[in-house]
Amino acid sequence: MSDRQAAIEAEDEEALDPRRVAAILEAVEAGDALRLQELAEPLHAADVADLLEQIGPVDRRAFLSLYAAEIDGDILSEIDDSIREEVIEALPQDIVAEAVRELDTDDVVDILEDLEAPQQEKILEALEVADRVAVQQALSYPEYSAGRLMQREVVVAPEHWSVGEAIDFLRSSDHLPDQFYHVILIDPRMRPKGYVTLGRLLSSRRDVVLKDIVEDSFRTIEATDEESEVAYIFNQYHLISCPVVDENGKLVGVITIDDAMNVLDEEHEEDMLRLAGVGDDSSLSDGALATARQRLPWLVVNLFTASLSAIVISRFEGTIAAIVTLAALMPIVASTGGIAGTQSLAVAVRSLATRSLTSSNARRVVLRELGAGILNGLGLALILGLAGTLIFGDPKLGAVLGMAMICNQIVAALGGVLVPLTLNRMGLDPALASGTFVTTLTDVMGFLAFLGLATVILL
Amino acid sequence: MSDRQAAIEAEDEEALDPRRVAAILEAVEAGDALRLQELAEPLHAADVADLLEQIGPVDRRAFLSLYAAEIDGDILSEIDDSIREEVIEALPQDIVAEAVRELDTDDVVDILEDLEAPQQEKILEALEVADRVAVQQALSYPEYSAGRLMQREVVVAPEHWSVGEAIDFLRSSDHLPDQFYHVILIDPRMRPKGYVTLGRLLSSRRDVVLKDIVEDSFRTIEATDEESEVAYIFNQYHLISCPVVDENGKLVGVITIDDAMNVLDEEHEEDMLRLAGVGDDSSLSDGALATARQRLPWLVVNLFTASLSAIVISRFEGTIAAIVTLAALMPIVASTGGIAGTQSLAVAVRSLATRSLTSSNARRVVLRELGAGILNGLGLALILGLAGTLIFGDPKLGAVLGMAMICNQIVAALGGVLVPLTLNRMGLDPALASGTFVTTLTDVMGFLAFLGLATVILL
Structure with a gap:
């Protein structure tokens, strides 16, 4: 214990390092309010909020019951949406009331936005009349608008x-x-x-x-x-x-x-x-069930899109039955296409977000992606084609691998930029679902090109 | 023409919209310096820089030769690294000298950092002595350090x-x-x-x-x-x-x-x-060749990692020859695993970047991912197992699909969080190469689990 204490004192006095977290959890488990005070008091509100997010729900409740009197508006306003409701419920009503009264109206709005109606009511009641009116006016602006972000106090x-x-x-x-x-x-x-x-x-x-x-x-x-x-x-x-x-x-x-x-x-x-196909409201403090629920939808969508690949492959069962090696080789073409599509997609989504990809240069960027797809397709085709020829002693198989690779690299490069551009033009978020679209495209195209060419050339 | 002009005047006077870009390009092509001045002068320096990034290299040179006198320090400092060298080379020496002289030292440092030595020299010579010393001192701090970012003018x-x-x-x-x-x-x-x-x-x-x-x-x-x-x-x-x-x-x-x-x-x-496996120094103004070159390394790496999958599959050629349908179904298990791994990975990389994933809660987060992987594995196994049983009329095939799915979802969830955590603990960037690691893992595991179980249960 004294070792640990010395270590804490040697460290940055105000930082939230794992040692301090461990010491805080010890104090919480021991119910030692004085020691907890000593350890948590030097922390910045943002670090107290991080601490609450990092510890588990049981420790969180214990911490809050020992430390309730010290929870102020700044801490409430720093806490992540995902646990704020839980924290507010765990605190005595008067502590919450006092905490929100200190805050600027924009911070109160930020807290209220994500709460259920009964909790919202209670907090609104705690505010002074002028602030309450200001907060209600801010809440009358649409969600995610400037009106919700602004503070009304102006000079x-x-x-x-x-x-x-x-x-x-x-x-x-x-x-x-x-x-x-x-x-x-x-x-x-x-x-x-x-x-x-x-x-x-x-x-x-x-x-x-x-x-x-x-x-x-x-x-x-x-x-x-x-x-x-x-x-x-x-x-x-x-x-x-x-x-x-x-x-x-x-x-x-x-x-x-x-x-x-x-x-x-x-x-x-x-x-x-x-x-990556994860819901926006995911948080590190969610439990396993909440996490599984957020991620399941895209996994199910992918189950269906992957079935498209399966259908394509099943059309070529005759070819595969004749040359079983094809089954082992086909994922190479598909997966390298997936990587290329992801690369092109990440650049396009980022460029749309920073507004450096606009209708003024979209044509040039698409042509560039096409060019890059052709060049990398040729490079990869050379490597894979040669390797295929040497390993299997069959130049025709090498040619099939190479040609399929070129096709799929071009599809990947174009898909990666055209899918987000199209979503954007439709007024949708270019990041949403693009990943699934693009990898489905490169999978289907990879299997189709490889098995199709194999059927024509090798059989 | 008058239509377009009217439209420009109706829009926000200061915005860089596609119409204004088109009008500017027309003026550049016509060599009409007066009209260009009229269109570009109301733009903010950041928008002029964006314009230069969005147009092609030929237009860029023509624009700069007509508009050189108006290029000031703010514009140079807003321009993306990827074209700054090109822009500075296209400008007369005295314009560049005058432009950098207006800037705060931190902005000069930002410009100098990415230039070749001879260009650096010329710009340093253009500065007043006091500024030159300040810039050289800043450059003596390591790259990407606070010393490079700071301005030396303090109050x-x-x-x-x-x-x-x-x-x-x-x-x-x-x-x-x-x-x-x-x-x-x-x-x-x-x-x-x-x-x-x-x-x-x-x-x-x-x-x-x-x-x-x-x-x-x-x-x-x-x-x-x-x-x-x-x-x-x-x-x-x-x-x-x-x-x-x-x-x-x-x-x-x-x-x-x-x-x-x-x-x-x-x-x-x-x-x-x-x-996504794209080099950091990629930029939208790069040409096809530069783009291809930046992306090729990870594609080649993927070619090798994908060969691991091919090797795994080739071990089961006997099984596939006996039941060709397996070749069509195996990508479903692998690709759904890839999506799950990507989900888990994106959350972990983001959490490490915001420092909400620390050694204090790593164990809890890994266990949560394991839990989520098991739950989603069970859910997906149920859907895929039932579908497999109904479509192929073979409950054993359904069981193989379901069990392989559970294995791979667990591997995906754990891999997605353990790979970046390990890289981070090794002092490496958790985002670097994680994607390739994790999808290789889920591909190999997906094929291995599915074909392995099929060999044991179905043959």
Whole structure:
């Protein structure tokens, strides 16, 4: 024990390393609230949330009952959706109420979104009236829209103000947001006309007019814009914060880069998991049953698409019966096609996500994929054809392997880019189901080309 | 033409939509520099860079010769590595020199990193002496380290200063960085002790001491830390900027969130492309030959791993000769295993990247995957077993299909999580090559289980 304690003290005082996790779990099991306090208190809210996600449900309940008084709004807001409901249920009502009251409205909205109606009600009741109205207004925007992401606390000034007037106003304000990076200039109708960075405000003379030191990079986001659009704009134009307007151009809130970064991260997760055929709402804290349930649908779909391959192969049973070696060789052509399709697909999905693949260059990219497919098809055909000829002493078999490889590489390269492009043009997520489509295509084509050519040439 | 023009004017004035791209290409082909100016000038530097990436190499050269005078440092810094060298070579020396002189040192470093030595030399010569020294110092840090990311322009104040003193100092400073969000408090040895947000500075009275309004969230990064660590810290702790220190704890620079967001984005790209077996340095502007070359290595590796499946199958040629239908059915078991392995793998790689999968919960996650594999194996076995029995009228064949499916689902679920965990523990990138490992595993296991069971039960 003393060894472990020394090790903890030697480490970064604030980090959530496995040693600290083990020590925390020991304290939880021993019911030692004081020791737990000592170990968990230096942790950042984000790390406490990670801890709750990493430990099992039994330990989680025990931890929460010992540590309830220390759970604040920041921790609740950092916790992953997948266990937030469970955590909130495990906490006394008054702790939850106090926790949410500290938060900015955008964080409250983020917490409420994923809760069931009765829990939502309880939290709304705990809020002060002004905050409750703000949260309800935010919830009236569509899910995954800018209106849900924005914080309603904004710092504004009329265009004609001077730097001195703005600074005096900020000094006299009681309720400034936790974070703000710009003073937004508005016209008399509350429409944003530009913004001034705080750095600029601080380094300018008091008599300078705000209008004269606005940033070039100014742009606004509509409250109904999708959050993926928000992430794109922040990343593309290096914004730190951005005013949000309603349909009349009136300022209704502001989005800051940390929210945009969060969305970007989630979008990436979505792309990666969808490409692999995993539901977006999967989480590491799910149990085996929930995990199995999320993954089963695509497995069942694949069972059917794989049957297509089986049907194709069964048409050539005569050929296989005549030359059984074909059965052993056919997966090589199919699987190398699968890899090539996956490569082409990953590049296309990523390029669509970053908007570098557009209708302006789609033709050129498709032709490039075709070219790459032909080149790699030729290269692989050479290797496989030679190997086949040498190993089986049959140049005809080598030729069949090589030709089938070329066909399938071309199909793979084209399929990998055309499937996501088509889904995208249909307004669907290009990552969704593309993987299954493309590998089905390369499997079917691989078996068909190989067995078809074998039937014609070898029989 | 007038139709198109009207359409452009109706659209967002500043967006890079396909219509504007088409109009720009028309102007380039007509050699109409005035019209080109009119169309390209309203674009943000990031959009001009995207335009250059989206058009082909011939158009790119023509565009650059007409538009050279307008290419500034921001555009150069936004351009993707893959075409930056080409763009810089196409521009007159003096334009490049002037462009880099405007940039912050971190952006110059970013540009220089990927250039060949002679081009690097020319750009370094174009810089003012102080900037050149700063850039060379940054380049002395390892690649992909915080030292390469940071900007050296910092805004500091002694701890004992008051708000008023800090503001007066900022007003009298000539060379403040383009962006800064904190005033960093330092001790007499230049070691950072905390920071004050500009918002806090602006809203506090002039006589308040800076030390009393520092942020809780203060932390520092070491210049030799990896950039992936930087991205993690910014994302985890919602930082906006973070001081960078050398091995003695002395302040050497500051990293801002836009750079961290950029790294996060690149890390995601790397994970996604590596999982799919595509080299990290692939880009949409590469030609067919470059693309083929990047993808060929994993395809060749797969050719060999697929041969393992072929060897396994060839051991059962007697069984297949006796029951040819087996050849048609065996890919179903293998391919469904491949999908399950890919699902488990994507979740594990993502969880390792976000550090939610750690040694604290690895055992629980592996057991969960095992559980999910067993459950889905049972579910799929039921469907496939029944279908096999009904279609072929042979309950024994159904049993073989079902049992092989259960084996392979378990192998897939475990392989998908154990392969990346092992790579990670070996200090390798868990995304690298995992895909090939896991699908080889599920292919080999699928064929082995199915044909092996068939030999025992059906012959």
